[in-house]
Amino acid sequence: MRISQLAAATGVPVATIKYYRREKLLHDGVLTAATQAHYDDSHVRRLKLIRALIGTAGLSVAATRELLQGLENPPEPGHDLLGLAHRAVTRPAADGVDLAPAQELLGRWGWGEQACDRNSQAALVEALDGLSSAGFELPDGMLDRYARAMRDVAEADVESVPTDSPEAAMRYVVLGTVLVEPVLLAMRRLAQQSASFERFGAATLGQGAGPV
Amino acid sequence: MRISQLAAATGVPVATIKYYRREKLLHDGVLTAATQAHYDDSHVRRLKLIRALIGTAGLSVAATRELLQGLENPPEPGHDLLGLAHRAVTRPAADGVDLAPAQELLGRWGWGEQACDRNSQAALVEALDGLSSAGFELPDGMLDRYARAMRDVAEADVESVPTDSPEAAMRYVVLGTVLVEPVLLAMRRLAQQSASFERFGAATLGQGAGPV
Numbered sequence: 450m451r452i453s454q455l456a457a458a459t460g461v462p463v464a465t466i467k468y469y470r471r472e473k474l475l476h477d478g479v480l481t482a483a484t485q486a487h488y489d490d491s492h493v494r495r496l497k498l499i500r501a502l503i504g505t506a507g508l509s510v511a512a513t514r515e516l517l518q519g520l521e522n523p524p525e526p527g528h529d530l531l532g533l534a535h536r537a538v539t540r541p542a543a544d545g546v547d548l549a550p551a552q553e554l555l556g557r558w559g560w561g562e563q564a565c566d567r568n569s570q571a572a573l574v575e576a577l578d579g580l581s582s583a584g585f586e587l588p589d590g591m592l593d594r595y596a597r598a599m600r601d602v603a604e605a606d607v608e609s610v611p612t613d614s615p616e617a618a619m620r621y622v623v624l625g626t627v628l629v630e631p632v633l634l635a636m637r638r639l640a641q642q643s644a645s646f647e648r649f650g651a652a653t654l655g656q657g658a659g660p661v
Numbered sequence: 662m663r664i665s666q667l668a669a670a671t672g673v674p675v676a677t678i679k680y681y682r683r684e685k686l687l688h689d690g691v692l693t694a695a696t697q698a699h700y701d702d703s704h705v706r707r708l709k710l711i712r713a714l715i716g717t718a719g720l721s722v723a724a725t726r727e728l729l730q731g732l733e734n735p736p737e738p739g740h741d742l743l744g745l746a747h748r749a750v751t752r753p754a755a756d757g758v759d760l761a762p763a764q765e766l767l768g769r770w771g772w773g774e775q776a777c778d779r780n781s782q783a784a785l786v787e788a789l790d791g792l793s794s795a796g797f798e799l800p801d802g803m804l805d806r807y808a809r810a811m812r813d814v815a816e817a818d819v820e821s822v823p824t825d826s827p828e829a830a831m832r833y834v835v836l837g838t839v840l841v842e843p844v845l846l847a848m849r850r851l852a853q854q855s856a857s858f859e860r861f862g863a864a865t866l867g868q869g870a871g872p873v
Contacts, residue, residue: 501792531853535850555855564857565851565855569851575843579840583710583713595848597813601809602852604852607860608860609800626853628792629792634788634842635781635785637815639777640814
């Protein structure tokens with residue numbers, strides 16, 4: 450198909466397709482004339498994936514490029530797939546960040562700090578620092594309750610990784626890590642509204658009168 | 662204290678403090694001379710909160726302003742605190758978005774769709790659309806497992822809302838909604854690494870050889 454047909458098939462404007470091609474997110478089509486290229490289903494699939502990563506998951510162009518390169522050259526099965534996905538979506542730990550608070554929690558939860566990468570530990574430390582900078586204190590035991598729930602999520606995630614091919618595993622880990630996050634956060638808000646409604650009753654939310 | 666001392670006390674540069682004042686995020690100090698104002702602890706607390714909301718939680722200036730106005734004029738207890746917090750951090754639902762997929766799930770989970778606001782339902786629909794646009798299919802039953810875990814999180818959240826004053830409830834709901842999200846996501850990644858390590862063994866993550 451031509452670029453205009455690719456745009457129609459994916460809903461991505463021609464100018465955006467050209468931008469993704471310049472940024473090396475989308476592979477070139479086959480040239481059929483000096484100014485015309487032919488695109489196929491692989492471009493449709495790739496464009497939908499790019500839109501999901503940049504649009505839905507909110508990744509930068511650079512992080513998206515790194516992930517797509519990972520998809521094209523997947524590490525061996527049993528290798529560092531999860532690490533690659535997490536590195537692309539986790540900011541590098543700042544120099545000199547103190548990981549001790551994260552390591553104490555990992556020890557308390559029995560999560561094995563040797564299994565957990567520095568950047569993700571730093572992300573937890575920073576997120577907890579954000580709470581205390583705002584003067585926000587979680588009640589006793591809250592962090593442990595959160596940890597149990599997120600462990601349930603993670604067990605489900607890890608059990609579901611397909612093992613039939615490295616490409617399938619890679620794809621699942623990358624997308625399952627990034628794209629499921631907005632699903633979980635939307636679920637938390639809906640569950641809060643539902644739990645709050647059951648506890649406090651009152652009118653519907655979002656119309657000026659509601660629970661809490 | 663003077664503005665330079667306020668900067669020293671909070672780690673926020675003077676130019677940034679002036680910017681927050683112009684944007685009406687930070688209340689004025691008391692003028693002690695034509696070009697000098699006096700600041701107090703209320704400015705220190707407010708600045709730390711602004712940094713947490715903009716820096717840690719990644720809110721826009723406009724969303725932060727709306728939340729801070731909510732803190733200054735808290736709705737009556739039992740009123741729409743949760744809705745105010747969620748509106749500030751949830752994009753408005755697009756016109757004509759079909760909420761049926763969210764409502765079917767809310768019904769299946771017994772979450773009571775009348776308790777749940779349109780924008781949060783739309784956020785779930787969009788997040789699920791992001792998965793299917795990327796051609797990513799969750800295995801059977803995954804969404805229900807996620808829902809059970811996020812319900813556990815939300816029950817803990819709602820039980821912890823302090824009821825001693827509207828200000829305290831508002832503050833808890835706003836910060837607990839926004840600032841806890843990066844904590845939960847960091848926990849999920851660490852729990853994935855831990856669960857993956859237990860299942861697949863192998864070397865540490867982030868060093869080129871690891872689980873999955």
